[in-house]
Amino acid sequence: MSNYVAIMDDKVAFSNRIVGANGTLTTFPMDALYTPYGFLFPTEYTSMNLIDYFEGDRAPWEHYETSVFGVILTAQGILYEFAEARECKFGVLAKRRIPYGKGARYVRANGRYTEERMIMAIHLTKDFKKAHELLRRTSRYIPDTQVIMKLDDIVQELQKRKCTTPFPFTKPFRVADQD
Amino acid sequence: MTIIVYSKGQLAGDRMGVVGVGRSAPLQETVKVFKSECGRFAYGITGDTLTETERLDLMPLVFRTILVHSVTDGNVDMELTPEDATALDMVNRSIMVMSHTRAWRINMRKFIEITNLDGYCSGNGCVMGDVCIKFGLSAEDTVKEVSLLQQDCGLGLDVVNASDLIPLFDPEGKGDE
Numbered sequence: 001m002s003n004y005v006a007i008m009d010d011k012v013a014f015s016n017r018i019v020g021a022n023g024t025l026t027t028f029p030m031d032a033l034y035t036p037y038g039f040l041f042p043t044e045y046t047s048m049n050l051i052d053y054f055e056g057d058r059a060p061w062e063h064y065e066t067s068v069f070g071v072i073l074t075a076q077g078i079l080y081e082f083a084e085a086r087e088c089k090f091g092v093l094a095k096r097r098i099p100y101g102k103g104a105r106y107v108r109a110n111g112r113y114t115e116e117r118m119i120m121a122i123h124l125t126k127d128f129k130k131a132h133e134l135l136r137r138t139s140r141y142i143p144d145t146q147v148i149m150k151l152d153d154i155v156q157e158l159q160k161r162k163c164t165t166p167f168p169f170t171k172p173f174r175v176a177d178q179d
Numbered sequence: 180m181t182i183i184v185y186s187k188g189q190l191a192g193d194r195m196g197v198v199g200v201g202r203s204a205p206l207q208e209t210v211k212v213f214k215s216e217c218g219r220f221a222y223g224i225t226g227d228t229l230t231e232t233e234r235l236d237l238m239p240l241v242f243r244t245i246l247v248h249s250v251t252d253g254n255v256d257m258e259l260t261p262e263d264a265t266a267l268d269m270v271n272r273s274i275m276v277m278s279h280t281r282a283w284r285i286n287m288r289k290f291i292e293i294t295n296l297d298g299y300c301s302g303n304g305c306v307m308g309d310v311c312i313k314f315g316l317s318a319e320d321t322v323k324e325v326s327l328l329q330q331d332c333g334l335g336l337d338v339v340n341a342s343d344l345i346p347l348f349d350p351e352g353k354g355d356e
Contacts, residue, residue, distance in 0.1 A: 113306045119328055120307040124314045137313045 002141040004109035004118050005041040005071045013128040015143035020045040036165040038074035039154045044110040068108045075158035180331040181302030183223035184318040190277045191318040192223045194335030212337040221339035225302045226272030273301045279346040304332040
């Protein structure tokens with residue numbers, strides 16, 4: 001299964017239904033995605049391990065085809081993607097700030113092919129629901145459900161829930177928290 | 180660095196090519212979709228750019244596909260020998276062949292009929308191409324759209340329509356004029 005996070009202008013589409021390594025479908029409750037650090041858009045089964053990482057746990061975790069571990073929207077309204085930093089040993093994260101708003105088009109997924117498919121599907125349909133349907137007609141690995149939200153609404157909810165813990169890093173671009 | 184698409188009687192391809200390898204390699208316009216001189220078939224080739232002589236070396240494979248399939252209504256389970264596959268670099272290449280009424284894909288020692296599929300895409304723009312085909316775009320429009328979003332595709336467009344090809348077996352002999 002290949003989960004994506006897609007942004008079109010000020011809206012985001014993703015799925016909280018994820019298939020693990022043994023092929024069983026898992027539904028992450030929406031409340032669990034409001035983490036102390038922000039809203040986590042899961043791209044794969046192990047995306048929640050990012051929270052462990054922020055809290056100091058350096059145990060390695062499995063990840064799949066691409067190196068994007070997850071995407072997090074903070075209560076300050078800033079969007080970051082977290083990926084395995086290239087040329088570094090495991091446990092080193094690359095943190096990338098992603099702009100959004102009018103004209104924004106952004107897709108990351110657990111699988112390069114899903115990214116390519118979704119980028120084209122959004123380009124052609126300009127509609128998340130239609131893009132998701134199109135995606136499911138071209139790949140058997142796309143989740144059956146899709147959640148569409150306004151990013152600003154998520155930010156408001158994060159502030160309401162006081163999910164304002166800063167990331168435990170100080171370096172602005174590449175986080176290299178070497179133990 | 181290619182997108183070649185067959186869909187509903189149309190074969191289309193981009194022209195993106197590079198000289199050498201690596202990110203600094205200069206781009207080169209490279210035709211990948213050809214109409215045969217006899218006008219009876221068209222073909223598209225992915226993989227490293229071929230000289231005209233190298234391209235002719237692939238023709239027996241194209242002819243074989245057309246001839247064998249022309250005497251049967253269904254798909255034929257044909258295979259290249261491993262030696263042929265290596266000599267023609269078919270491990271890293273695929274060919275799409277289109278006649279007046281049918282089309283096939285040759286790849287990795289396999290010959291597959293693609294006439295009745297919604298479409299078939301080859302090259303590294305193929306994943307985006309699949310989405311375009313399912314969206315209902317023609318082969319030509321698929322190549323155009325993929326060229327917009329896939330940085331490895333573009334630089335030009337070549338299209339051949341099956342309706343412009345001469346039937347392989349022409350009872351009235353028009354193909355011999």
